[in-house]
Amino acid sequence: MRNLPPSLRLRLTGAVMMPLAALVLLFGIITAWVTHDTEADTVDRVLVGSVRTLSLVYNSRSPERESLLPLAVHLLQRRARPVVHYSVYRGKELLAGDAALPPPRDYGETWNGVIDPHPPATFVNAYRANPTVRGYLNPADARQVTQAAYLRDGILHGKPARIATEIRRPAGETGLIVIQIADYIDDRRAYEHQFMIRVLMVGLAVLVVTGLLFWWAIRWGLRPLIDLTSQVETAQQDASPAFRLESSGSDPTEIRPFVDAFNGLMTRLERASNSLRQFTSNASHQMRTPLAVARVHLDVLERYGPHSPQGQAALTDIPHAIDSLELLLRQMIALARSEDQGDMQMRPVDLAALAATVTADRAAQAPATLDIAYDNRMDGPVMALGQAALAGELLGNLLDNAIRYNRPDGAVAVSVWLDDQEAVVEIDDNGPGIPPDQRDKVWERFYRITGRTSAPGTGLGLPIARALADRLGAEIELRDGRTGQGLCVLIRFRRAPA
Amino acid sequence: MRLLLVEDDERLARGMVASLEAAGFAVDILTTGEDALKLADQEPYCAIILDLGLPDMDGLDVLSQLRARGAATPIIILTARDMMDDRIQGLDRGADDYMAKPFHPRELESRIRALVRRSQGQLDPMLRIGTLMFDRSSRTVYLDDKMLDLRRRELAVLETLMGRPGKVIAKERLSAEIFNFDDAVTPNALEVYVGRLRRKLQPSGPAIRTVRGLGYMIEAA
Numbered sequence: 077m078r079n080l081p082p083s084l085r086l087r088l089t090g091a092v093m094m095p096l097a098a099l100v101l102l103f104g105i106i107t108a109w110v111t112h113d114t115e116a117d118t119v120d121r122v123l124v125g126s127v128r129t130l131s132l133v134y135n136s137r138s139p140e141r142e143s144l145l146p147l148a149v150h151l152l153q154r155r156a157r158p159v160v161h162y163s164v165y166r167g168k169e170l171l172a173g174d175a176a177l178p179p180p181r182d183y184g185e186t187w188n189g190v191i192d193p194h195p196p197a198t199f200v201n202a203y204r205a206n207p208t209v210r211g212y213l214n215p216a217d218a219r220q221v222t223q224a225a226y227l228r229d230g231i232l233h234g235k236p237a238r239i240a241t242e243i244r245r246p247a248g249e250t251g252l253i254v255i256q257i258a259d260y261i262d263d264r265r266a267y268e269h270q271f272m273i274r275v276l277m278v279g280l281a282v283l284v285v286t287g288l289l290f291w292w293a294i295r296w297g298l299r300p301l302i303d304l305t306s307q308v309e310t311a312q313q314d315a316s317p318a319f320r321l322e323s324s325g326s327d328p329t330e331i332r333p334f335v336d337a338f339n340g341l342m343t344r345l346e347r348a349s350n351s352l353r354q355f356t357s358n359a360s361h362q363m364r365t366p367l368a369v370a371r372v373h374l375d376v377l378e379r380y381g382p383h384s385p386q387g388q389a390a391l392t393d394i395p396h397a398i399d400s401l402e403l404l405l406r407q408m409i410a411l412a413r414s415e416d417q418g419d420m421q422m423r424p425v426d427l428a429a430l431a432a433t434v435t436a437d438r439a440a441q442a443p444a445t446l447d448i449a450y451d452n453r454m455d456g457p458v459m460a461l462g463q464a465a466l467a468g469e470l471l472g473n474l475l476d477n478a479i480r481y482n483r484p485d486g487a488v489a490v491s492v493w494l495d496d497q498e499a500v501v502e503i504d505d506n507g508p509g510i511p512p513d514q515r516d517k518v519w520e521r522f523y524r525i526t527g528r529t530s531a532p533g534t535g536l537g538l539p540i541a542r543a544l545a546d547r548l549g550a551e552i553e554l555r556d557g558r559t560g561q562g563l564c565v566l567i568r569f570r571r572a573p574a
Numbered sequence: 575m576r577l578l579l580v581e582d583d584e585r586l587a588r589g590m591v592a593s594l595e596a597a598g599f600a601v602d603i604l605t606t607g608e609d610a611l612k613l614a615d616q617e618p619y620c621a622i623i624l625d626l627g628l629p630d631m632d633g634l635d636v637l638s639q640l641r642a643r644g645a646a647t648p649i650i651i652l653t654a655r656d657m658m659d660d661r662i663q664g665l666d667r668g669a670d671d672y673m674a675k676p677f678h679p680r681e682l683e684s685r686i687r688a689l690v691r692r693s694q695g696q697l698d699p700m701l702r703i704g705t706l707m708f709d710r711s712s713r714t715v716y717l718d719d720k721m722l723d724l725r726r727r728e729l730a731v732l733e734t735l736m737g738r739p740g741k742v743i744a745k746e747r748l749s750a751e752i753f754n755f756d757d758a759v760t761p762n763a764l765e766v767y768v769g770r771l772r773r774k775l776q777p778s779g780p781a782i783r784t785v786r787g788l789g790y791m792i793e794a795a
Contacts, residue, residue, distance in 0.1 A: 364676055365675055
């Protein structure tokens with residue numbers, strides 16, 4: 077059973093059928109017990125009633141007695157449940173009936189006057205409230221009874237039997253007689269078994285029909301799932317991230333959360349897929365121009381030769397094109413990597429020291445005509461939360477922009493300070509700046525500022541910076557340059573807890 | 575033949591000009607759509623090469639506007655966008671041909687030549703007058719089956735004259751088709767080239783006649 081794939085139908089059917097089977101079993105057991113009890117009760121009543129009937133015969137004197145006895149026996153034997161086995165003993169003398177039904181062992185010739193040493197048989201009479209005295213309606217009938225009818229188990233002809241016994245003094249005599257009527261337990265049992273088998277059959281039939289009904293009911297109940305499944309299967313043939321599960325109004329409430337969650341996932345998948353597609357198309361687009369440059373200039377080299385002026389121009393233009401391609405490739409990889417990775421550990425970083433290092437490094441490589449300055453307004457460490465390597469890359473990236481897109485005699489000022497909540501690095505330049513209406517768009521990949529499409533760069537620098545800032549939990553703000561021209565970039569980091 | 579190249583990437587433009595000049599074209603460069611709209615009609619360009627990725631406006635809009643005002647010059651579009659929809663859009667909006675970057679410069683030239691032939695109604699790439707044969711594709715000239723050694727400008731002049739045999743072409747027109755903006759042209763330059771051509775075409779080639787005050791003409795046959 078463990079190797080079968082789990083089946084919802086089996087689960088549900090089992091969940092319902094097993095308690096049901098248990099109930100049916102319980103019901104069967106109760107029925108069997110009730111049957112047995114009722115049957116035993118019935119037989120006992122018959123026995124006791126019959127023994128009293130016979131006993132009453134001896135309440136009359138002879139010779140009525142002699143004619144009443146066969147009549148009573150005759151009547152008893154003609155019933156639907158005939159009484160066949162009876163005996164009447166006086167002492168050891170059999171007066172009537174079957175000798176094989178001897179008196180009980182504790183029956184003696186002389187009676188020591190105890191009335192009812194065995195408790196008489198009693199029955200629950202719910203509907204009839206007739207008062208009886210020791211089993212007899214007429215108390216006079218009971219006066220001569222020393223032992224009212226009681227029931228015992230005994231053996232008759234070697235088989236177990238139920239025996240009703242009554243002991244009385246016959247009218248006009250002094251001795252005691254014992255009247256007994258017996259019924260084989262086997263007979264009773266056979267009756268019970270028949271009844272129980274019928275009940276069992278009904279129970280089984282109920283279980284089987286219920287099981288089948290339930291099985292089909294489940295299939296009907298699970299139909300919305302089948303419909304959803306077929307939707308997905310159809311979609312598989314033409315898989316597209318635009319696929320959504322359609323939920324109709326008749327979908328059960330239990331499925332809606334699943335459908336909604338699935339559609340939400342597909343939406344995110346579609347967005348990611350679109351973003352990737354756009355990125356790939358943009359990237360391939362960006363690469364085509366440097367490739368075209370290289371190809372054209374190679375043709376020029378071929379036609380004019382390397383020593384012609386055109387050839388010489390080609391020999392400088394081709395390496396530039398290759399450089400552009402390389403830069404583009406590197407930046408695309410950087411962008412992909414900066415967006416890709418999961419959470420990372422944020423640690424306290426001294427922004428002041430970091431900014432100082434980065435500035436010094438870039439200043440050394442920048443043209444000497446540029447005026448690059450660094451200022452830490454706090455006169456001490458400026459602790460922010462982040463990661464040193466990434467933060468350094470971010471600052472370097474933005475500082476590179478300030479230097480590269482600047483005039484030859486321009487100026488770049490780097491400042492660091494602490495706020496209430498934030499640690500801030502500011503990079504201020506007086507280059508061409510970014511027009512305010514384009515300050516939102518520059519974060520888009522491959523966006524070039526209008527009029528500056530042929531400036532060096534790939535259009536990926538700021539998107540990479542933004543991705544780095546997002547990972548560091550930092551924000552970048554673009555403002556007008558503090559000198560009135562150029563650009564002022566503010567990078568706000570989270571302050572490290574003290 | 576004079577071409578207008580509208581392309582904002584300097585390096586690419588430089589390379590393309592060098593390549594096209596080697597193929598015998600005179601090329602002017604413009605870097606914005608505005609400029610292209612202003613100047614496309616000013617000179618007798620035999621074809622315009624239009625890059626779609628211009629800094630100030632979409633090349634397709636330049637194309638539409640040129641066609642809308644009746645410009646009949648063949649236009650070939652150059653662009654890094656290479657999806658089929660882009661091609662269809664370019665051609666539907668009036669381009670005569672479409673080349674995606676990166677392209678092979680030789681292919682570009684051939685396509686330009688094909689467009690020019692079609693627009694001038696000369697389907698045969700070979701120009702013939704008598705035993706003088708000008709193969710426009712390979713830029714070679716044969717007289718009596720012998721190849722003539724002609725310089726670039728001489729080829730250009732001969733090609734223009736042979737394009738309209740028996741018709742007078744004004745001097746200014748001839749100049750405009752052979753020199754681009756940046757060529758420093760002395761007033762006599764054209765005469766010098768025509769003179770050289772005449773010499774090389776003798777004795778069995780067609781004569782080039784000067785019609786004073788009007789221009790030049792090559793005899794039809």
